[in-house]
Amino acid sequence: MGNNPQLNANGELQHLLTIEGLPREIVLHILDTAHSFLSVGEREIKKVPLLRGKAIFNLFFEASTRTRTTFEIAAKRLSADVINLNVGTSSQSKGETLLDTVANLSAMHADMFVVRHSQSGAAHLIARHVAPYIHVINAGDGRHAHPTQGLLDMFTIRHYKKEFSSLRVAIVGDVLHSRVARSQIHALTTLGVPEVRVVGPRTLLPSNVSELGVQVFNDMARGLKDVDVVIMLRLQNERMNGALLPSAQEFFKYYGLTPEKLANAKPDAIVMHPGPMNRGIEIESSVADGRQSVILPQVTFGIAVRMAVMAILAGNA
Amino acid sequence: MGNNPQLNANGELQHLLTIEGLPREIVLHILDTAHSFLSVGEREIKKVPLLRGKAIFNLFFEASTRTRTTFEIAAKRLSADVINLNVGTSSQSKGETLLDTVANLSAMHADMFVVRHSQSGAAHLIARHVAPYIHVINAGDGRHAHPTQGLLDMFTIRHYKKEFSSLRVAIVGDVLHSRVARSQIHALTTLGVPEVRVVGPRTLLPSNVSELGVQVFNDMARGLKDVDVVIMLRLQNERMNGALLPSAQEFFKYYGLTPEKLANAKPDAIVMHPGPMNRGIEIESSVADGRQSVILPQVTFGIAVRMAVMAILAGNA
Amino acid sequence: MGNNPQLNANGELQHLLTIEGLPREIVLHILDTAHSFLSVGEREIKKVPLLRGKAIFNLFFEASTRTRTTFEIAAKRLSADVINLNVGTSSQSKGETLLDTVANLSAMHADMFVVRHSQSGAAHLIARHVAPYIHVINAGDGRHAHPTQGLLDMFTIRHYKKEFSSLRVAIVGDVLHSRVARSQIHALTTLGVPEVRVVGPRTLLPSNVSELGVQVFNDMARGLKDVDVVIMLRLQNERMNGALLPSAQEFFKYYGLTPEKLANAKPDAIVMHPGPMNRGIEIESSVADGRQSVILPQVTFGIAVRMAVMAILAGNA
Numbered sequence: 023m024g025n026n027p028q029l030n031a032n033g034e035l036q037h038l039l040t041i042e043g044l045p046r047e048i049v050l051h052i053l054d055t056a057h058s059f060l061s062v063g064e065r066e067i068k069k070v071p072l073l074r075g076k077a078i079f080n081l082f083f084e085a086s087t088r089t090r091t092t093f094e095i096a097a098k099r100l101s102a103d104v105i106n107l108n109v110g111t112s113s114q115s116k117g118e119t120l121l122d123t124v125a126n127l128s129a130m131h132a133d134m135f136v137v138r139h140s141q142s143g144a145a146h147l148i149a150r151h152v153a154p155y156i157h158v159i160n161a162g163d164g165r166h167a168h169p170t171q172g173l174l175d176m177f178t179i180r181h182y183k184k185e186f187s188s189l190r191v192a193i194v195g196d197v198l199h200s201r202v203a204r205s206q207i208h209a210l211t212t213l214g215v216p217e218v219r220v221v222g223p224r225t226l227l228p229s230n231v232s233e234l235g236v237q238v239f240n241d242m243a244r245g246l247k248d249v250d251v252v253i254m255l256r257l258q259n260e261r262m263n264g265a266l267l268p269s270a271q272e273f274f275k276y277y278g279l280t281p282e283k284l285a286n287a288k289p290d291a292i293v294m295h296p297g298p299m300n301r302g303i304e305i306e307s308s309v310a311d312g313r314q315s316v317i318l319p320q321v322t323f324g325i326a327v328r329m330a331v332m333a334i335l336a337g338n339a
Numbered sequence: 340m341g342n343n344p345q346l347n348a349n350g351e352l353q354h355l356l357t358i359e360g361l362p363r364e365i366v367l368h369i370l371d372t373a374h375s376f377l378s379v380g381e382r383e384i385k386k387v388p389l390l391r392g393k394a395i396f397n398l399f400f401e402a403s404t405r406t407r408t409t410f411e412i413a414a415k416r417l418s419a420d421v422i423n424l425n426v427g428t429s430s431q432s433k434g435e436t437l438l439d440t441v442a443n444l445s446a447m448h449a450d451m452f453v454v455r456h457s458q459s460g461a462a463h464l465i466a467r468h469v470a471p472y473i474h475v476i477n478a479g480d481g482r483h484a485h486p487t488q489g490l491l492d493m494f495t496i497r498h499y500k501k502e503f504s505s506l507r508v509a510i511v512g513d514v515l516h517s518r519v520a521r522s523q524i525h526a527l528t529t530l531g532v533p534e535v536r537v538v539g540p541r542t543l544l545p546s547n548v549s550e551l552g553v554q555v556f557n558d559m560a561r562g563l564k565d566v567d568v569v570i571m572l573r574l575q576n577e578r579m580n581g582a583l584l585p586s587a588q589e590f591f592k593y594y595g596l597t598p599e600k601l602a603n604a605k606p607d608a609i610v611m612h613p614g615p616m617n618r619g620i621e622i623e624s625s626v627a628d629g630r631q632s633v634i635l636p637q638v639t640f641g642i643a644v645r646m647a648v649m650a651i652l653a654g655n656a
Numbered sequence: 657m658g659n660n661p662q663l664n665a666n667g668e669l670q671h672l673l674t675i676e677g678l679p680r681e682i683v684l685h686i687l688d689t690a691h692s693f694l695s696v697g698e699r700e701i702k703k704v705p706l707l708r709g710k711a712i713f714n715l716f717f718e719a720s721t722r723t724r725t726t727f728e729i730a731a732k733r734l735s736a737d738v739i740n741l742n743v744g745t746s747s748q749s750k751g752e753t754l755l756d757t758v759a760n761l762s763a764m765h766a767d768m769f770v771v772r773h774s775q776s777g778a779a780h781l782i783a784r785h786v787a788p789y790i791h792v793i794n795a796g797d798g799r800h801a802h803p804t805q806g807l808l809d810m811f812t813i814r815h816y817k818k819e820f821s822s823l824r825v826a827i828v829g830d831v832l833h834s835r836v837a838r839s840q841i842h843a844l845t846t847l848g849v850p851e852v853r854v855v856g857p858r859t860l861l862p863s864n865v866s867e868l869g870v871q872v873f874n875d876m877a878r879g880l881k882d883v884d885v886v887i888m889l890r891l892q893n894e895r896m897n898g899a900l901l902p903s904a905q906e907f908f909k910y911y912g913l914t915p916e917k918l919a920n921a922k923p924d925a926i927v928m929h930p931g932p933m934n935r936g937i938e939i940e941s942s943v944a945d946g947r948q949s950v951i952l953p954q955v956t957f958g959i960a961v962r963m964a965v966m967a968i969l970a971g972n973a
Contacts, residue, residue: 063448064448065392066392067391067392068392068393068394068448069391069392069420074701074703075701075702075703076701076702077702077729077732087424087425088443091422091424091444091447094422095394095420095422095447098394098420098422099420103729103732103733105725105729105732108721109721118931118932118933118934122931122933126931126952126955127725128952129952129955129956130725130729130955130958130959131697131698131702131956297435297439297443298435298439298440298443299435299439301436318442318443318445319446321443321446321447322446322447322448325448380765381765382709384708384709384710385710385765386708386737404741404742405760408739408741408761408764411739412711412737412739412764412765415711415737416737614752614760615752615756615760616756617752618756635759635760635762635763638760638763639763639764639765642764642765
């Protein structure tokens with residue numbers, strides 16, 4: 023498996039755990055494959071037989087109906103059998119260890135695990151212990167990574183902006199707690215975006231964020247100045263009235279995306295959000311539903327990207 | 340989409356939201372189509388490929404295992420892919436609006452939403468906002484409507500009584516809080532049943548119920564006199580000891596269906612109940628399990644009716 | 657149906673409720689059929705069309721993600737449609753009786769019920785009331801029986817030990833509360849194992865256990881002496897600090913399987929556990945993961961055994 027735990031001996035994708043360290047050609051291969059799947063969702067019969075007879079386990083140690091649903095749809099469009107496990111409420115509560123749970127499911131001849139876990143590194147840990155014929159997809163681990171979200175965001179940007187080499191992209195909001203932001207930054211850097219900015223209050227930006235090769239802005243007008251892409255992050259409910267943030271209203275006043283603030287960006291800038299949105303907190307409805315918003319296309323592209331990841335992994339068995 | 344939000348420009352069924360205002364020929368077309376599906380449930384291989392590759396979302400904002408199961412079975416018999424979402428426990432609790440949730444699921448290329456919601460009008464609201472290729476089926480909204488239940492009840496009545504034009508039908512119990520009763524009354528009226536009665540205590544009948552074209556009875560013996568069909572309603576647990584009703588025992592004494600009370604109806608009258616039954620409260624076990632009961636056939640017919648609705652909607656894309 | 661509620665008039669398997677009283681040739685037929693299914697899990701396309709169009713209901717009145725998952729995978733590998741019902745949280749809480757719930761699901765043209773219930777005898781009760789074309793599989797009822805676990809354990813023993821007629825088998829731990837132990841004892845006896853031992857503290861062994869034809873040991877070293885198979889039972893969390901057991905530490909000291917205790921068994925003895933394991937309580941990790949452990953193969957074999965049971969039942973319609 024070499025140094026990169028995501029690649030097999032041939033340098034092909036064995037697991038999708040993080041975008042950090044993923045070779046550029048693999049990222050592009052996923053985006054290209056996703057492009058070829060995009061039309062499946064628009065067909066009369068939205069199915070291809072690529073994963074027929076494969077068993078895909080949605081292993082959600084942390085509840086997330088939306089993300090679980092996108093993986094379930096993607097797997098069913100590939101004709102796989104899907105088993106949904108909300109593990110938080112079962113074996114884990116019976117005192118079994120994470121690795122024993124996974125070892126048991128592996129022994130049922132699983133082909134793929136889609137793993138969501140509140141602890142950073144959970145998907146890596148699982149990937150290190152599964153049999154060589156099993157593939158692991160990280161569907162979000164703690165504050166660490168959410169690579170399929172990062173990839174669908176890249177797909178969206180490429181769809182609207184064609185190429186990455188001349189873009190200015192701003193990621194706005196609670197970068198500190200966001201695995202989505204981390205995956206986006208790695209993806210944008212890998213794809214050669216020359217200027218990636220993070221915008222937010224000092225309390226919600228990681229202290230070492232500039233080490234990731236991004237520019238840091240605390241002022242929204244300056245942060246959005248002349249950007250091509252605005253990516254708003256979700257503000258977790260539990261942050262809204264905590265020590266890091268005076269209030270949701272205060273956040274909206276300074277960092278909520280309004281038409282006025284968006285006017286600082288390029289006129290053809292696109293607006294993205296990973297969802298679910300807090301309207302009136304991160305983003306004003308007129309922007310969320312406005313002509314520059316590509317928030318719903320992100321969802322559509324997300325299915326195609328997840329199909330692509332699954333199909334590529336299954337092909338690298 | 341003309342005045343009737345359920346019909347498309349050609350006057351065909353686009354959504355099934357309520358039986359109120361549904362043209363008689365569409366109701367009959369559903370019943371006839373259901374008849375043709377009835378045999379599928381008795382085959383060795385209980386499947387037809389009509390909806391292969393379609394994605395049907397069971398969107399249950401209010402939990403109902405039984406109703407969800409009937410739709411899931413109906414969809415799987417049509418070879419559709421089914422995605423179950425208990426939305427009450429997910430995105431909604433994350434602060435996302437109902438319409439954002441639905442917009443997101445639509446962007447995943449859903450073909451049909453089966454919607455259950457505690458608020459009257461929820462399915463209509465969703466139907467007004469989905470893309471034109473998406474169909475919405477109301478699986479119960481607040482106290483408003485439960486059209487597939489009404490339709491399966493009509494299927495049951497036609498199965499046993501052959502025609503509607505000479506029937507006397509009594510609906511007994513908590514009409515006030517019952518979306519089922521409302522859908523039944525509209526269906527019976529639409530199909531030309533000349534005499535529809537509601538029977539119950541004053542506190543559990545809507546004050547304006549006679550405006551729906553029904554006769555009102557507070558006395559069970561008179562209400563059941565010479566009827567062809569007795570439809571018992573479920574008494575919600577939360578009503579049983581509330582302000583509207585002294586006690587479950589009191590209710591059973593006056594309105595619970597016993598052999599003695601049923602003797603007022605015609606000798607070949609059929610007894611129906613939408614389930615789940617409270618034995619000993621709405622209905623005595625000897626009647627529920629007796630020769631006049633068609634309560635279990637209602638369930639069987641319910642699958643065929645839901646298959647019919649889904650197949651018709653998919654055909655009107 | 658004769659005296660044995662599990663057999664049809666031809667003496668074939670109609671339901672699988674318990675191993676007690678099951679004819680030896682039927683047990684062997686299940687094991688042989690399972691053997692033929694073992695390779696399906698290793699194929700590129702892990703599916704056979706034997707149960708296509710059949711509707712299998714997982715009726716779990718008691719939550720168990722692991723057991724439910726094994727049945728779901730087995731059914732999907734046979735191409736059946738699977739409906740998962742966590743009944744604890746639905747109709748039952750609406751006041752409907754167990755038999756009404758089952759009658760309703762039967763009316764939806766179910767083919768098979770997989771039933772898990774906290775009350776002993778629940779699966780038998782259901783089997784007595786379903787229509788003749790419906791098959792019931794007991795997936796664990798109270799402290800009574802868990803026949804598919806017992807069968808997969810026999811499959812495992814036969815896989816490693818080839819024949820039953822000369823074996824010495826020890827079942828260790830909380831036999832008193834274990835439906836698994838009861839099913840294992842009946843299976844071992846039926847298959848002609850000459851020496852079956854139960855090992856545990858007096859408080860966790862049934863007072864009449866010797867009537868089942870087993871030898872009773874309270875000392876672990878003596879109980880494991882020269883055995884071919886060691887079956888560890890799971891210690892329920894709720895027993896650990898109760899009246900029957902001083903503490904988990906105390907239990908581990910006397911009955912937890914360590915390399916030292918295991919050294920009393922034959923050098924080629926196999927170690928089994930139904931899972932989920934409490935490492936450091938019933939079993940030391942070095943043994944659980946050691947060369948004599950066949951705990952994970954048990955899981956793999958469990959899928960094949962459940963496929964076999966379903967396929968045999970469906971063939972005896």
